[in-house]
Amino acid sequence: MNRTMITATNTLSQLQKQLDIISNNMANIDTNGFKRREATFTELMYQQFNNQRNLAAEVNRLTPNGIRQGTGAKLAQAQLVMTQGPIKTTDRPLDTAFTKENQLYKVLVQTEAGSEIQYTRNGAFYLSPVGVNELALVTADGHSIVDEYENPIYITGEPKDYSIDPNGRLTVTKTDGTVQAFNLAVVQVNKPQFLESKGNNLYGLPTNFAQLNVGLEEIFTDLVGPLRNEIGIQQNALESSNVDMAKEMTDLMNTQRTYQFQSRSISIADQMLGLVNGIR
Structure with missing residues (x-):
């Protein structure tokens, strides 16, 4: 399994949690006093390759040194939003x-x-x-x-x-x-x-x-x-609940698009592996 598959798989499991949070918000739109939750994400650990041996060449660089490869994202917090409801x-x-x-x-x-x-x-x-x-x-x-x-x-x-x-x-x-x-x-x-x-x-x-x-x-x-x-x-x-159905539907569609993108990454990575294995 290559790096693309690992990154996409890690992110897919966390996106599923975000979908669950959005679904719970929408299911409680008519629940008195219900407060919605909002998912926030953070990066998983990354691997850094220090390919520049001459540190003097990195002076005034605006980005981190070396090459960084991430391993996906994780759900950092499902924050309770306490805004007033109608x-x-x-x-x-x-x-x-x-x-x-x-x-x-x-x-x-x-x-x-x-x-x-x-x-x-x-x-x-x-x-x-x-x-x-x-x-x-x-x-x-x-x-x-x-x-x-x-x-x-x-x-x-x-x-x-x-x-x-x-x-x-x-x-x-x-x-x-x-x-x-x-x-x-x-x-x-x-x-x-x-x-x-x-x-x-x-x-x-x-x-x-x-x-x-x-x-x-x-x-x-x-x-x-x-x-x-x-x-x-x-x-x-x-x-009433402070859930805004329009916002939840927008978040749901954005999360679904991200989910599809990650799934597509796995499919493309699998095709690339197939091409490599087919080389004689």
Whole structure:
């Protein structure tokens, strides 16, 4: 197998990952609060041949010395794009939409390893019975929404009305006239590239987080106390996905053309090998 085949094969496997990312973006165009990912590439290791023995002849050269042969490209990062999505009015009191970028709700998720705090941008909340005259505030998948102390939110009695102010304070008025109030747990994401998709529109820390030598406070800022004034929430509305179908289709076609080019390189290299083998 010659160098052309190796380079093209390496790149093809990485282009397939980019196609998967684009396909996932397009599949979630109608998912509330979904944030698209964007693939970026970098070079694989290259081999350098220093064919110029007289270094004095290389003075004032603008390009690297010698001859460099690459081995293809690899997917460097599938970066999470946290730009604001369109907001649509629903007139449902438990629907909320962030009006500021890089903010996420905290969600308590039950995993095989136990309870774990994860994060979501989807502000569609529901009530789930957990006992006699007690309701839990949950996501559409049944995960508990937590307050600023990371405790699940439980509403007792019979709720009549709900109010959520722009700073994330949930006030529940009951049929007997009593009131319960909770501060929804909200974080500001400083480094979204560290977030890993956990499925069902949830994000969490990567499994190798302990080896990254990055503090949790560098990735998130808990919006508590005076920082709650920085929260931006709109009630009776939901944030749509920030996926632009026109852009995704353009990226898809460009990636497909690149994929075809790499495949064509393998075919041409195979023809060249055939010609060489046919020489007598």
